[in-house]
Amino acid sequence: MHYRAAPEADLPLTSPATLCLLEDRIDRATLVRIAAALVDQFIAAHPEPPEYLILDFDSTDDPVHGHQEGRFVHGD
Template identity: 35%
Template sequence: MQHSLKDIIRFRIMMIAVGYEDGNDAADLRDDPAFKLALERDPETGAALCSQPTISRMENLANRRALIRMAHEMVRSYCASFARAPRQIVLDIDDTFDSVHGHQQLRLFNAHYDEYGFQPIVVFDGDGRLVGAVLRAKKAQAISGD
Protein backbone atom coordinates (compact mmCIF):
# COMPACT_ATOMS: atom_id res chain seq x y z
CA MET A 1 0.00 0.00 0.00
CA GLN A 2 1.18 3.51 -0.74
CA HIS A 3 0.70 6.37 1.74
CA SER A 4 1.18 10.02 0.92
CA LEU A 5 3.79 11.91 2.91
CA LYS A 6 1.00 14.23 4.04
CA ASP A 7 -1.00 11.30 5.49
CA ILE A 8 2.06 9.80 7.19
CA ILE A 9 2.91 13.12 8.83
CA ARG A 10 -0.71 13.79 9.83
CA PHE A 11 -1.01 10.31 11.41
CA ARG A 12 2.28 10.79 13.27
CA ILE A 13 1.29 14.24 14.56
CA MET A 14 -2.07 12.89 15.74
CA MET A 15 -0.34 10.01 17.51
CA ILE A 16 1.93 12.46 19.34
CA ALA A 17 -1.00 14.74 20.19
CA VAL A 18 -2.85 11.94 22.00
CA GLY A 19 0.21 10.65 23.86
CA TYR A 20 1.93 8.10 21.63
CA GLU A 21 5.50 9.45 21.79
CA ASP A 22 7.06 7.12 19.25
CA GLY A 23 5.86 5.30 16.16
CA ASN A 24 5.88 1.82 17.72
CA ASP A 25 2.13 1.90 18.36
CA ALA A 26 1.25 2.55 14.72
CA ALA A 27 0.66 -1.16 14.14
CA ASP A 28 -2.09 -1.17 16.78
CA LEU A 29 -3.53 2.19 15.69
CA ARG A 30 -3.53 1.83 11.91
CA ASP A 31 -7.07 0.40 11.97
CA ASP A 32 -8.33 2.61 14.80
CA PRO A 33 -11.66 4.18 13.72
CA ALA A 34 -10.91 7.56 15.34
CA PHE A 35 -7.56 7.92 13.58
CA LYS A 36 -9.08 6.83 10.28
CA LEU A 37 -11.86 9.36 10.64
CA ALA A 38 -9.36 12.12 11.51
CA LEU A 39 -7.49 11.26 8.31
CA GLU A 40 -10.72 11.47 6.30
CA ARG A 41 -11.12 7.71 5.79
CA ASP A 42 -14.19 5.65 6.48
CA PRO A 43 -13.78 4.30 10.04
CA GLU A 44 -15.00 0.81 9.08
CA THR A 45 -14.13 0.29 5.42
CA GLY A 46 -11.34 2.83 4.86
CA ALA A 47 -7.84 1.66 4.04
CA ALA A 48 -5.49 1.02 6.97
CA LEU A 49 -3.16 3.83 7.98
CA CYS A 50 0.61 3.51 7.69
CA SER A 51 2.72 1.10 9.73
CA GLN A 52 5.57 1.70 12.20
CA PRO A 53 8.27 0.93 9.58
CA THR A 54 6.70 3.50 7.24
CA ILE A 55 6.74 6.10 10.02
CA SER A 56 10.37 5.27 10.85
CA ARG A 57 11.40 5.65 7.20
CA MET A 58 9.63 9.01 7.03
CA GLU A 59 11.28 10.23 10.24
CA ASN A 60 14.71 9.31 8.88
CA LEU A 61 14.21 10.91 5.45
CA ALA A 62 15.50 14.35 6.35
CA ASN A 63 19.18 15.05 5.75
CA ARG A 64 21.11 18.04 7.09
CA ARG A 65 20.05 20.27 4.17
CA ALA A 66 16.36 19.41 4.69
CA LEU A 67 16.63 20.11 8.42
CA ILE A 68 18.17 23.52 7.73
CA ARG A 69 15.36 24.30 5.28
CA MET A 70 12.81 23.26 7.94
CA ALA A 71 14.45 25.57 10.48
CA HIS A 72 14.33 28.44 7.98
CA GLU A 73 10.67 27.67 7.31
CA MET A 74 9.89 27.74 11.06
CA VAL A 75 11.44 31.21 11.34
CA ARG A 76 9.69 32.39 8.14
CA SER A 77 6.37 31.09 9.44
CA TYR A 78 6.94 32.82 12.78
CA CYS A 79 7.73 36.13 11.07
CA ALA A 80 4.72 35.79 8.76
CA SER A 81 2.43 35.33 11.77
CA PHE A 82 2.56 39.06 12.51
CA ALA A 83 0.06 41.37 10.83
CA ARG A 84 2.67 44.15 11.21
CA ALA A 85 6.35 43.83 11.98
CA PRO A 86 6.79 44.32 15.75
CA ARG A 87 9.03 47.11 16.97
CA GLN A 88 11.14 44.60 18.84
CA ILE A 89 11.21 40.87 19.49
CA VAL A 90 12.69 39.47 22.66
CA LEU A 91 14.17 36.01 22.20
CA ASP A 92 14.69 33.41 24.91
CA ILE A 93 17.35 30.95 23.74
CA ASP A 94 17.80 27.97 26.00
CA ASP A 95 18.48 24.29 25.97
CA THR A 96 16.42 21.56 27.54
CA PHE A 97 17.19 17.96 28.40
CA ASP A 98 15.04 15.02 27.35
CA SER A 99 16.16 11.61 28.67
CA VAL A 100 16.28 8.68 26.24
CA HIS A 101 15.93 4.99 26.88
CA GLY A 102 18.07 2.98 24.51
CA HIS A 103 20.67 3.94 21.95
CA GLN A 104 18.89 6.56 19.84
CA GLN A 105 20.85 8.49 17.25
CA LEU A 106 22.18 11.91 18.35
CA ARG A 107 21.82 11.12 22.05
CA LEU A 108 24.47 12.59 24.30
CA PHE A 109 25.55 12.09 27.86
CA ASN A 110 24.67 14.88 30.28
CA ALA A 111 26.86 14.79 33.38
CA HIS A 112 24.47 17.01 35.36
CA TYR A 113 21.60 14.55 34.94
CA ASP A 114 23.99 11.53 34.84
CA GLU A 115 22.14 10.03 31.87
CA TYR A 116 21.84 10.04 28.10
CA GLY A 117 19.33 12.16 26.24
CA PHE A 118 18.66 14.78 23.62
CA GLN A 119 19.53 18.37 24.35
CA PRO A 120 17.86 20.60 21.79
CA ILE A 121 18.34 24.34 21.76
CA VAL A 122 14.94 26.02 21.63
CA VAL A 123 14.10 29.62 20.81
CA PHE A 124 10.92 31.26 22.08
CA ASP A 125 9.85 34.87 21.86
CA GLY A 126 8.92 36.96 24.89
CA ASP A 127 5.29 35.82 24.57
CA GLY A 128 6.28 32.14 24.76
CA ARG A 129 5.75 31.40 21.05
CA LEU A 130 8.14 28.90 19.50
CA VAL A 131 10.47 30.45 16.93
CA GLY A 132 12.69 27.44 16.25
CA ALA A 133 14.61 24.48 17.62
CA VAL A 134 17.90 22.78 16.82
CA LEU A 135 19.01 19.37 18.04
CA ARG A 136 22.63 19.43 19.14
CA ALA A 137 24.93 16.94 17.49
CA LYS A 138 26.46 14.23 19.64
CA LYS A 139 29.83 15.24 21.07
CA ALA A 140 32.45 13.25 22.91
CA GLN A 141 32.44 14.07 26.59
CA ALA A 142 35.64 14.56 28.55
CA ILE A 143 35.96 12.14 31.46
CA SER A 144 36.63 13.91 34.72
CA GLY A 145 38.69 12.33 37.49
CA ASP A 146 36.67 14.15 40.18
Protein backbone atom coordinates in the same frame (compact mmCIF):
# COMPACT_ATOMS: atom_id res chain seq x y z
CA MET B 1 9.14 29.63 -0.59
CA HIS B 2 6.05 27.80 -1.71
CA TYR B 3 3.72 26.30 0.84
CA ARG B 4 1.07 23.66 0.38
CA ALA B 5 -2.50 24.38 1.34
CA ALA B 6 -3.78 23.06 4.66
CA PRO B 7 -4.99 19.44 4.56
CA GLU B 8 -8.67 18.80 4.10
CA ALA B 9 -10.47 18.35 7.43
CA ASP B 10 -11.91 14.96 6.46
CA LEU B 11 -8.60 13.46 5.31
CA PRO B 12 -6.40 11.55 7.78
CA LEU B 13 -3.22 13.21 8.96
CA THR B 14 0.22 11.62 8.78
CA SER B 15 0.51 8.30 10.55
CA PRO B 16 3.23 7.52 13.12
CA ALA B 17 4.84 5.13 10.61
CA THR B 18 5.19 7.95 8.07
CA LEU B 19 6.73 10.22 10.70
CA CYS B 20 9.26 7.50 11.56
CA LEU B 21 10.23 7.28 7.87
CA LEU B 22 10.82 11.04 7.89
CA GLU B 23 12.97 10.86 11.02
CA ASP B 24 15.08 8.03 9.60
CA ARG B 25 15.66 9.54 6.16
CA ILE B 26 15.90 13.29 6.66
CA ASP B 27 19.26 14.97 6.05
CA ARG B 28 20.87 18.15 7.36
CA ALA B 29 20.03 20.22 4.25
CA THR B 30 16.35 19.31 4.60
CA LEU B 31 16.39 20.24 8.29
CA VAL B 32 17.82 23.64 7.36
CA ARG B 33 15.04 24.16 4.80
CA ILE B 34 12.39 23.13 7.36
CA ALA B 35 13.85 25.56 9.92
CA ALA B 36 13.82 28.36 7.34
CA ALA B 37 10.18 27.60 6.50
CA LEU B 38 9.25 27.72 10.19
CA VAL B 39 10.98 31.09 10.59
CA ASP B 40 9.20 32.39 7.47
CA GLN B 41 5.86 31.22 8.87
CA PHE B 42 6.55 32.87 12.22
CA ILE B 43 7.47 36.17 10.59
CA ALA B 44 4.45 36.04 8.27
CA ALA B 45 2.15 35.50 11.28
CA HIS B 46 2.96 38.95 12.69
CA PRO B 47 2.05 42.24 11.01
CA GLU B 48 5.02 43.81 12.84
CA PRO B 49 8.13 42.07 14.19
CA PRO B 50 7.85 41.24 17.90
CA GLU B 51 9.76 43.58 20.20
CA TYR B 52 11.61 40.57 21.59
CA LEU B 53 11.58 36.80 21.33
CA ILE B 54 12.25 34.42 24.21
CA LEU B 55 13.78 31.07 23.30
CA ASP B 56 13.28 28.73 26.24
CA PHE B 57 15.61 25.75 25.83
CA ASP B 58 15.32 23.01 28.42
CA SER B 59 18.77 21.79 29.43
CA THR B 60 17.46 19.32 31.99
CA ASP B 61 19.61 16.20 32.07
CA ASP B 62 17.45 13.10 31.69
CA PRO B 63 19.89 10.18 31.91
CA VAL B 64 19.13 6.93 30.12
CA HIS B 65 20.29 3.50 31.13
CA GLY B 66 21.64 0.72 28.95
CA HIS B 67 22.16 1.07 25.23
CA GLN B 68 18.90 2.73 24.20
CA GLU B 69 18.58 4.08 20.70
CA GLY B 70 19.21 7.83 20.63
CA ARG B 71 21.08 7.89 23.96
CA PHE B 72 23.75 10.12 22.37
CA VAL B 73 21.27 13.01 22.71
CA HIS B 74 21.82 12.85 26.47
CA GLY B 75 25.61 12.96 26.25
CA ASP B 76 26.19 9.28 27.02
